[in-house]
Amino acid sequence: MTGVESGGRRAVAVRRLLAAPTVDLAAHEATHGRLPIVTRKLIDAVxxxxxxxxxxxxxxxxxKLAAVAGGRRPIVVANGAEGEPDSRKDAVLLTRAPHLVLDGLVAAAAAVGSRDCRVYASEAVLEPLRRALVERRMVGYREPAIELTAAAETFLAxxxxxVVNRLSGRAALPAxxxxxxxxxxxxxxxxxVHNVETLAQLALIARHGPSWFRSVGAGDEPGxxxxxxxxxxxxxxxEVAAGAELPEVVAGLGxxxxARVRAVLVGGWHGTxxxxxxxxxxxxxxxxxRHLRAAPGAGVVRVLPHGECGLGVTAEITAYLAAQSAGQCGPCRHxxxxxxxxxxxxxDGVGDPAELARVARLVxxxxxxxxxxGTARLVRSALEVFADEVARHRHGHCVAAAPARTGDCDE
Ligand SMILES: Cc1cc2nc3c(=O)[nH]c(=O)nc-3n(C[C@H](O)[C@H](O)[C@H](O)COP(=O)(O)O)c2cc1C
Ligand code: SF4
Known part of the structure; x- marks a missing residue:
């Protein structure tokens, strides 16, 4: 179950979260076993x-667990909103391994002394969770009530x-x-509030312990x-070992x-x-x-081949992010x-990168x-990485007429 597939294209792929062959409870239990009884000691293991x-x-x-543990009537939320347009990992996880996410939610609740669990995700991925909850009830799982709430389909949701606003009955806007x-x-x-993948990882730690978790991944970023x-x-x-080398990811999986890659956007539309x-x-x-002033974020790796215009792609993303501002804070709204x-x-070949960098600093x-x-980080990194393209655009040239994108297919 934990083996790193060796050889060929999948050399860097690992199967833990996505190890079960099918989505049903029987396959989930056969693959991972049942969740053991969880106490506050899980916080030490985590x-x-x-x-x-x-x-x-x-x-x-x-x-985060320790900060909530012992609070009065705490609530635990699995966040599967996934507003990031280049991310699909939470949807895939909820669709393929809903029981692992639910186990993680229940385990986190037990560790912090909560009887109130919520899942917040877009309507499209709530259905597998509904089916999973029915299965658990039918075989007699005794666990806290788990409430499902549909997330708004926005970047900020x-x-x-x-998330807290939405679950408190208000609009899904940051506060x-x-x-x-x-x-x-x-x-x-x-x-x-934890991401659904975080909770699924926690469900595995509750079963197998910290040494097992650390047996894959990097020292500073295990699992x-x-x-x-x-x-x-x-x-x-x-699913890859944390700390996987990017060239291996691009070549081995992608x-x-x-050598044909012009640039890579890591960490998503708020990334670098x-x-x-x-x-x-x-x-x-x-x-x-770190040496590239980047971070893995929520695991988005978007490759820009040579021949595609990084400036054009960043302009589109920046326009989208501007339109997604909740409009509540002046520096963000304007x-x-x-x-x-x-x-x-x-x-358009007429802008001034120094002025752009100045506005990025201001917001x-x-x-x-x-x-x-996040928006300022994206813009700043684009100004650095695509500096030669800025000059080219000024002279009326662009490396691409129209950026093309490949279709998606799941592993
Ligand atoms: C603009 C913005 C959008 C976010 N969207 C999500 C999201 O869709 N899903 C998510 O899990 N976290 C999202 N986050 C991060 C959450 O605020 C929060 O840190 C996270 O859910 C905590 O989970 P973790 O501790 O498991 O990472 C977003 C943060 C920002 C600033
Ligand atoms: S206006 Fe911008 S910074 Fe302020 S809460 Fe909304 S999105 Fe966040």
Whole structure:
């Protein structure tokens, strides 16, 4: 079950989360066994495992569990909103391994002393969860009630405070987080919000322990991670050892020669472009990307082949991100459209990259949530990695007439 497939294209793929051959409870139990009885001791095991959140920020999970444990009537939320357009890993996980996510939710609840579990995900992926809950009831699982809530289909819907707002009956918009949601969350109760993949990983740690978890992955980033790989000859969602080397991911899983890669967007639309020439030595962990001022985020790896225009792609993304601003904070409401307009001017060959960098600095750290920061990071990395294209556009040339994208297929 834990073996790294050897040889050929799948050399870097690992099967843990996606190990069960089918989605039903019988296959899930035959593959993983039943979830053992969980107590607060699970928090120590999670601390020893080194598990970090898979929702983007990579925060140590044990610290979040400890912050909520012992609070009055805490609520535990599985966040499967996946508003990031280049990410499909949560949808694939919820569709292929709903029982593992539910086990993780129940285990986290037991560890922090909660009887109130919620899953928040887009309507399209709630159906497999509904079926999974019926199966569990039919075989007599005794577990807390698990409530399902449909997430809004927006980029911001999965941001933690937006999740709390939605589950408290308000619009799914981010809010100023003066007090942490671990103290004041849904309905004013202590609330633990974890990404669905984080919870699935936690379900495996509850069964197999921290040493097993650490037997795969990098020292600073143990375990496996799900990635959404696109722009390669073969695209889809893959489970890899954390710390997998990027050239291996691109070639071994994506079937694309790294020499043909112009750039890679890691960490999604709030992430960082890295140049194709920087691929050797880059790996999918915080440490493996630090020298490039990038981070794996929620596991998005979008490849831009030579011949596609990085400026055009970034302009489209920036325009989308500007349109997704919740419009509540001035620097975000006004700054992001300005960034988008100025980036569009670069594509038209008339923009000024220094002015763009100045606006990016102005919006950073000035929102109630990290939406402006993520957008500024993307823009700044594009200005660096596609600097030669800025010059080319000024002279009326572009490496591509129209960016083309490959189709997606799951592993
Ligand atoms: C703009 C924005 C959008 C986000 N969208 C998601 C999302 O769709 N799913 C998710 O799990 N986390 C998302 N996050 C991160 C959450 O705020 C939160 O950190 C995460 O759910 C915590 O889970 P983890 O500790 O398991 O990583 C988003 C953050 C930001 C700033
Ligand atoms: S920073 Fe932007 S997206 Fe975040 S809360 Fe403020 S207006 Fe909304």
């Amino acid at each position: 601390a020893a495992s080194g598990l970090r959140g898979r929702g983007g920020a990579g925060f140590p999970v044990a610290r 999965g941001e933690k405070s937006a 100023d987080q003066v007090v942490s949601t671990s103290r004041l969350g849904v309905g004013g109760r202590p609330t633990l 496996t991670m799900l990635i959404s790989l696109s722009g390669t000859r073969i695209a889809g969602v893959f 079937g694309t020669d790294p 472009w890295i140049s194709g020439s920087a691929l050797p030595g880059a790996a999918l962990s915080a440490q493996g990307l 700054g992001l459209p300005t960034l988008a307009t100025r980036f569009g001017q670069l594509v 950073e750290g000035r929102g109630a949530c990290h939406h402006p920061d």
